[in-house]
Every structure is written in structure tokens, then in C-alpha cells.
Amino acid sequence: MFHTTFYLRRLHSICGLLVLGMVLFEHIFTNSMAIxxxxxxNTALEMMELIPKPIFYGLEIGGIAVPLLFHGIYGIYIALQAKNNPGNYGYVRNINFAIQRWTAWFLVVFLVWHVGYLRCYVKGVTGTPISFELLQNFFQNPIVVILYILGMWAAIFHFCNGITTFCMTWGITKGPRAQKAVGCISMMLCAALCAVTVIFMASYFMY
Ligand code: HEM
Structure with missing residues (x-):
């Protein structure tokens, strides 16, 4: 039982950092083409359509859906067990730990809406291709824009803070100095990616 929990936790960790991290970077990169x-x-989206369908669906299911479902469902289980104030860490780590949990809950709702509406309903059910014009129309509603920026910021913070906790979990950063250094670098990455998100979201109002 102990071993199962240990390995599930490690798998959850790898899944979040490596698999979902790559998905997040790819997503930010493709969306930044809106700039x-x-x-x-539209060119970036059309290039994705050039990937042969069996490979494309294989990647969507094996590289995104399965890891996301595993990380999300096991993450909910971990979050429900969480003691929200681990006293052996500093003040900033405590706050970041709590935000890591809040962003996890927000992401559950946001990702169900985002994937369910755009990928499953618009693209899957109605067969409408996703394009700049479609998103521009979608973002006419300011509440949608705010929720999308918050959703992206939540995913970015959750991932970047995850880099710090991942390095601790796997024993990569052992001392407080190394942990602080990785913490600072990941928060700088977080700020940069959040800024890129605001810039590409603003593009829909400039064309
Ligand atoms: C679907 C909603 C999600 C839930 C419920 C969730 C839940 C969690 C929880 C509870 C943790 C802390 C694990 C621990 O303390 O051991 C965590 C860690 C992490 N998550 Fe998520 N997560 C979600 C989505 C994501 C996404 C979309 C990404 C990537 C963009 C991601 C990346 C990470 C990373 C890198 C870690 C750190 C792993 C570690 O500390 O070793 N998560 N997640």
C-alpha cells in the first residue's frame, strides 16, 4: 500500500511537470501566434491539421487527455487530504502551497469548460474549425476574457510553482538556498508567461 501511494505520487509529479508542462508550453506558443x-x-492552427490524423488523435488522447485525467483526478484526491499549512516551510512557501491548491480547484472547472466547449463541442460536435476569427468573436464577452486570463494564469502559476515543489519532491534541491533560487527562477518564469498571455489575449482587440 505504501509503495503504491509512493509510485502514484511520483507518477502524478512527473505527469504534471513533464507531460502537462510540455502541453502548457506548446499551448502558449501556438496561442502567441495571435500576436x-x-x-x-490561423497558419499555426492549419499546420497542426497537417499532422496525420491517427498521430494527432494518439497525441491528444495519450499525450493530453490520459495524463490530464490522471493528474487531475489523483490531484483532487491529494488536495482533499491536504493540510493547508505545513509549518516546516517558510511564509512564502505556505502561501504558494495554498495557491497551488486553489489553482488546482479552479483548473478543474476551467479545463472542463475550456476543453468541453472549444475542443469537444465547437470542433468535435459542430465541426467548426478553431480560428482567430472564431476566438475573436468568443472574446467579445468581457467575462469570457477575464475567465480565460484567470484560467491561463492559474495553469501557469500551478505549473511554475510545481517546478519548485517537483525539485523538492525529487531531492534535486536539498538545501534552503537551492530551493530559494529555484523558487525565484520559477516565479520569474511565471511572471513572463503571464505577461505573454495578456499580450496575446490583447491581440484579439487590435485586429
Ligand atoms: C486538472 C486540474 C489539476 C488538479 C486538480 C491538479 C492538482 C495538483 C495537486 C494537488 C498538486 C500537488 C501535489 C503534491 O503536493 O504532491 C499538483 C502538482 C503539480 N501540478 Fe497539478 N493539477 C491540475 C492541473 C495541472 C496542469 C494543467 C498542470 C500543468 C500545466 C499541472 C502541473 C503540476 C505540477 C508541475 C505539479 C508539481 C508536481 C510536484 O510537486 O512534484 N497540474 N497538481
Whole structure:
């Protein structure tokens, strides 16, 4: 039983950092093409359509859906057990630990809405291709824009703070100095990715 929990936790950790981390970077990169207007984003999306369908669906299921479902469901189980104030860490670590949990809960709701609406309903059920124009229309509603920025920021913070906790979990950063250094670098990455998100979201109002 102890071993099962240990390995499940390690799998959850690897899944979050390596698999979902790559998905997040790819997603931010593709979406940033909106900075170059309709042509920029639509070309990036069309290039994805060039990937042969069996490989594309294989990646969607094996590389995104399964890892996300495992990380999300096991993450809910961990979060329900969480003691929200681990006293052996500093003040900033305590706050970051709590935000890590809040962002996890927010992501459950946001990702069900985001994936359920855009990927499953719009693209899957109605067969409408996702394009700059479609998203521009979607973002006419300011509440949608705010929720999307919050959703992206939540995923970015959750991932970047996860880099710090991952390094602790796996014994990569052992002393407080190394933990602080990785903590600072990951928060700088967090700030940079959050800024990129605001810039690409703003692009929908400039063209
Ligand atoms: C679907 C909603 C999600 C839930 C419920 C969730 C839940 C959690 C929880 C509870 C932890 C802390 C684990 C621990 O303390 O041992 C965690 C860690 C982590 N999550 Fe998530 N998560 C979600 C989505 C994501 C996404 C989308 C990403 C990537 C963009 C991600 C990346 C990470 C990383 C890198 C860690 C750190 C792993 C570690 O400390 O070793 N998570 N997640």
C-alpha cells in the first residue's frame, strides 16, 4: 500500500511537470501566434491539421487527455487530504502551497469548460474549425476574457510553482538556498508567461 501511494505520487509529479508542462508550453506558443494577427494564428492552427490524423488523435488522447485525467483526478484526491499549512516551510512557501491548491480547484472547472466547449463541442460536435476569427468573436464577452486570463494564469502559476515543489519532491534541491533560487527562477518564469498571455489575449482587440 505504501509503495503504491509512493509510485502514484511520483507518477502524478512527473505527469504534471513533464507531460502537462510540455502541453502548457506548446499551448502558449501556438496561442502567441495571435500576436501576428489572423494570419499568424490561423497558419499555426492549419499546420497542426497537417499532422496525420491517427498521430494527432494518439497525441491528444495519450499525450493530453490520459495524463490530464490522471493528474487531475489523483490531484483532487491529494488536495482533499491536504493540510493547508505545513509549518516546516517558510511564509512564502505556505502561501504558494495554498495557491497551488486553489489553482488546482479552479483548473478543474476551467479545463472542463475550456476543453468541453472549444475542443469537444465547437470542433468535435459542430465541426467548426478553431480560428482567430472564431476566438475573436468568443472574446467579445468581457467575462469570457477575464475567465480565460484567470484560467491561463492559474495553469501557469500551478505549473511554475510545481517546478519548485517537483525539485523538492525529487531531492534535486536539498538545501534552503537551492530551493530559494529555484523558487525565484520559477516565479520569474511565471511572471513572463503571464505577461505573454495578456499580450496575446490583447491581440484579439487590435485586429
Ligand atoms: C486538472 C486540474 C489539476 C488538479 C486538480 C491538479 C492538482 C495538483 C495537486 C494537488 C498538486 C500537488 C501535489 C503534491 O503536493 O504532491 C499538483 C502538482 C503539480 N501540478 Fe497539478 N493539477 C491540475 C492541473 C495541472 C496542469 C494543467 C498542470 C500543468 C500545466 C499541472 C502541473 C503540476 C505540477 C508541475 C505539479 C508539481 C508536481 C510536484 O510537486 O512534484 N497540474 N497538481
Amino acid at each position: 501576428f494577427g489572423p494570419e499568424g494564428l
